[in-house]
Amino acid sequence: MHPNEVELAGFLDRTLTAREREKVEAHISSCPECLKAIVTAHEAVTSFKKGKKKKERLDMLKKINPYLVLAVIFFTLSFITPRFFLQSLVVTLVFGIKWVADSKSTKMLVMIYDAWKRGGDKEASRVLGRLEKEGSGRIKSYFG
Amino acid sequence: MDNTREFDDSQLIERCIARDHDAWSLLIGKYTGLIYAAIDNRARKYGVSLPRRDIEDLMQNVITSIWQGGKLASVKNRNNISCWLAVVAGNAAARYLRDSDSREILTDWDGPAPEAGSASEDEEAAIRIGKAVDGLPPREKIAVQLFFFHGKKHKEISDILGIPANTVASHIRRAKARLKRKLKIFVPQNKYIANDTLLD
Numbered sequence: 001m002h003p004n005e006v007e008l009a010g011f012l013d014r015t016l017t018a019r020e021r022e023k024v025e026a027h028i029s030s031c032p033e034c035l036k037a038i039v040t041a042h043e044a045v046t047s048f049k050k051g052k053k054k055k056e057r058l059d060m061l062k063k064i065n066p067y068l069v070l071a072v073i074f075f076t077l078s079f080i081t082p083r084f085f086l087q088s089l090v091v092t093l094v095f096g097i098k099w100v101a102d103s104k105s106t107k108m109l110v111m112i113y114d115a116w117k118r119g120g121d122k123e124a125s126r127v128l129g130r131l132e133k134e135g136s137g138r139i140k141s142y143f144g
Numbered sequence: 145m146d147n148t149r150e151f152d153d154s155q156l157i158e159r160c161i162a163r164d165h166d167a168w169s170l171l172i173g174k175y176t177g178l179i180y181a182a183i184d185n186r187a188r189k190y191g192v193s194l195p196r197r198d199i200e201d202l203m204q205n206v207i208t209s210i211w212q213g214g215k216l217a218s219v220k221n222r223n224n225i226s227c228w229l230a231v232v233a234g235n236a237a238a239r240y241l242r243d244s245d246s247r248e249i250l251t252d253w254d255g256p257a258p259e260a261g262s263a264s265e266d267e268e269a270a271i272r273i274g275k276a277v278d279g280l281p282p283r284e285k286i287a288v289q290l291f292f293f294h295g296k297k298h299k300e301i302s303d304i305l306g307i308p309a310n311t312v313a314s315h316i317r318r319a320k321a322r323l324k325r326k327l328k329i330f331v332p333q334n335k336y337i338a339n340d341t342l343l344d
Binding site: 005006008009010012013014015022025026028029030033035036037038039040041042043044045046047048049051 | 218219224228233306
C-alpha cells in the first residue's frame with residue numbers, strides 16, 4: 001500500500017519516527033511512482049526556498065539607502081587615493097548629508113517642525129499624533 | 145486583519161482549521177509559487193510540459209480541495225507545510241495526467257521493463273541493471289536509483305534521504321561494486337543512466 005501524502009511529506013521533512021521512516025523507505029525503494037513523488041516534491045521545495053532567499057536578499061538591498069553606500073565608498077576612497085583625499089571627503093560629506101536628509105526620521109522631524117511653524121504647539125501635536133498612529137515608535141524616543 | 149505582521153505557518157494553520165478565510169488567503173499566498181513548481185515539476189517528470197493555464201487550473205483545484213476537504217487538520221509538521229503542499233500538488237498533477245485521455249504520458253525509465261525479449265541492447269542492459277538494483281537494501285537502492293536514474297548529485301541525495309553525503313558516496317560505491325560483480329558486463333553509456341556514469 002502506498003504511503004499517504006502526510007507520510008511522504010514526513011519522509012522529506014524528517015518528521016517521521018525511525019520505524020515509520022523505515023517503512024516508507026522500504027516502499028519507495030521499489031515503487032517508482034512514490035519515488036517520483038518524493039523527488040519532484042523535493043525539487044519544488046528546494047527551488048521555492050532558493051527563490052525565497054533571493055527575494056529576501058533583494059528586499060534587504062532595497063532597504064539600504066544608496067547615499068549611505070556612496071558615502072562609505074568615497075570615504076574609503078579618500079584613504080586609498082591620498083591625492084584626492086580632500087575631494088573624496090567633500091563628496092562623502094555631500095552624500096552623507098543627502099542620506100540624512102533622505103531618511104524617514106528626518107522627514108518626520110521636518111513635518112513636525114513645519115507644523116509647529118504654521119500652527120504652533122497645537123498643530124505640531126496634531127501631526128505628532130497622526131504620525132504616532134501610523135506606527136512610528138521612533139517619534140516617542142525623540143520627544144520622551 | 146493585520147496583514148503587515150508575519151504569521152508563522154502553525155498560527156495560520158490553526159486559524160485555517162477554525163475556518164478563517166483570511167488566514168487561508170495569507171497561507172496560500174505564501175506558497176503559490178511552490179504549488180505551481182510542484183505541479184510543473186511532476187508533469188515534466190512524465191515528459192509533459194503543461195501550459196500555464198492548465199497549471200493554474202490544477203492549482204485552483206488543489207487549493208479548493210485542501211480547504212473544502214479540511215486536509216490541513218491531518219498535517220503533522222505545522223511549522224512548515226512546504227513539503228506536504230509540494231507532495232499534494234505533485235500528486236494532483238499525476239492524477240490529472242493519468243486521467244487525461246488526450247495526453248501521451250512518456251514515463252522516465254526508472255525500473256526494469258516488463259518484457260526483455262524484444263528490447264534493444266541498451267534497454268536490455270538497463271533492464272539487467274534494474275534487476276540487479278532490486279537486490280540492494282532499500283536505502284542503498286533508493287540512493288542508486290536517485291543517482292543513476294534521476295540524475296541527482298550526492299548532496300541532493302543526502303538531502304532527500306537525510307543521511308550524510310559521505311554515506312551516500314559509499315552507498316553508491318558499494319552498489320557499483322555489487323552491480324559489477326552481479327552483471328559482469330561493461331555497461332555502455334546510455335540515456336537510461338542519467339549521469340552517464342560507467343560502472344568501472
